[in-house]
Amino acid sequence: MRMKQLLATIIIGTSAAFAANAALAADITGAGATFPYPIYAKWAEMYKKASGNGLNYQSVGSGAGIKQIKAKTVDFGASDMPLAADELNQAGLFQFPAIMGGVVTVVNLDGIAPGQMKLTGPVIADIYLGKITKWNDQQIAALNPGVKLPAEDITVVHRADSSGTSFLFTDYLSKTNADFKTKIGAGTAVKWATGVGGKGNDGVAANVQRIKGSIGYVEWAYAKKNKMAHTQLKNRDGAYLQPDDDAFKAAAANADWAKTPGFAVVLTDQPGKAAWPITGVSYILVHKQQADAAKGKEVLSFFDWSFKNGAAAATDLDYVPLPASVTKLVQDAWKANMKDASGKAVW
Numbered sequence: 001m002r003m004k005q006l007l008a009t010i011i012i013g014t015s016a017a018f019a020a021n022a023a024l025a026a027d028i029t030g031a032g033a034t035f036p037y038p039i040y041a042k043w044a045e046m047y048k049k050a051s052g053n054g055l056n057y058q059s060v061g062s063g064a065g066i067k068q069i070k071a072k073t074v075d076f077g078a079s080d081m082p083l084a085a086d087e088l089n090q091a092g093l094f095q096f097p098a099i100m101g102g103v104v105t106v107v108n109l110d111g112i113a114p115g116q117m118k119l120t121g122p123v124i125a126d127i128y129l130g131k132i133t134k135w136n137d138q139q140i141a142a143l144n145p146g147v148k149l150p151a152e153d154i155t156v157v158h159r160a161d162s163s164g165t166s167f168l169f170t171d172y173l174s175k176t177n178a179d180f181k182t183k184i185g186a187g188t189a190v191k192w193a194t195g196v197g198g199k200g201n202d203g204v205a206a207n208v209q210r211i212k213g214s215i216g217y218v219e220w221a222y223a224k225k226n227k228m229a230h231t232q233l234k235n236r237d238g239a240y241l242q243p244d245d246d247a248f249k250a251a252a253a254n255a256d257w258a259k260t261p262g263f264a265v266v267l268t269d270q271p272g273k274a275a276w277p278i279t280g281v282s283y284i285l286v287h288k289q290q291a292d293a294a295k296g297k298e299v300l301s302f303f304d305w306s307f308k309n310g311a312a313a314a315t316d317l318d319y320v321p322l323p324a325s326v327t328k329l330v331q332d333a334w335k336a337n338m339k340d341a342s343g344k345a346v347w
Contacts, residue, residue: 062167
């Protein structure tokens with residue numbers, strides 16, 4: 001009898017240990033872009049309720065996320081700047097899109113309501129170059145007839161960290177202003193001509209809210225959440241637009257996902273009268289060879305579940321879910337690229 005009780009205790013204890021290890025293996029970690037943080041946090045909350053499995057996502061900026069996934073300190077990285085095929089191959093990484101959204105310019109000016117002010121890429125670039133320093137400058141006034149513009153200094157706010165949002169913003173300004181392209185250029189971290197830095201989208205938003213006469217750039221969800229005064233932007237076809245889901249979708253309409261290596265489409269300054277000019281895609285980075293196949297599969301399970309069940313939540317937070325045709329391409333790419341140590345497909 002004692003032997004039976006002892007065996008039962010060992011079996012129960014072993015089963016509990018296996019269950020604990022399985023639960024531990026199911027929790028995954030990610031780090032990177034602040035642009036998609038609101039939707040990844042919401043998806044993680046929903047996924048936890050549905051599956052019991054957790055996600056710890058560090059909203060530390062695209063540059064830091066790329067470093068962490070290369071160092072294998074997280075299960076996936078996230079970046080709003082797609083990596084080129086050479087860099088992906090060198091690091092043994094696979095890249096896929098997860099969500100789309102828009103970057104907006106925001107201002108802190110007395111008497112200026114959200115969506116009231118009009119700006120263009122060339123004018124914003126000259127502000128960030130330090131060429132336009134007053135809000136009542138003739139170039140800004142010409143875009144905003146009838147709007148009372150203060151004769152106060154402009155304080156430029158930009159990202160202090162390595163940022164995919166900065167990449168999208170500087171890529172757009174480089175495409176619309178030759179001087180900006182030459183002097184600053186496009187990148188996740190650039191040498192700014194002037195201004196105050198903020199860490200993350202939330203840091204830029206906080207600085208713009210704090211500093212009268214400031215201008216900054218943030219992901220649209222952050223602007224709406226903080227009730228900030230965004231501006232209209234003039235797109236490539238000459239139309240002044242307000243940011244919304246339809247404008248972001250219009251910018252993505254011409255994207256050729258299937259023929260672009262690493263799905264690395266850049267959606268800034270796209271043609272089309274309805275296209276928002278600073279639209280971006282947030283990407284996930286994972287290692288092609290998964291040392292821990294269970295963790296690798298769980299990362300894919302999280303995004304698979306989110307693609308299938310998280311579209312409404314994404315729309316509520318002013319993101320644009322990937323079209324079904326794109327998620328099918330992504331899932332097929334998972335099967336072809338993600339392997340365990342023995343070469344067996346993880347998905």
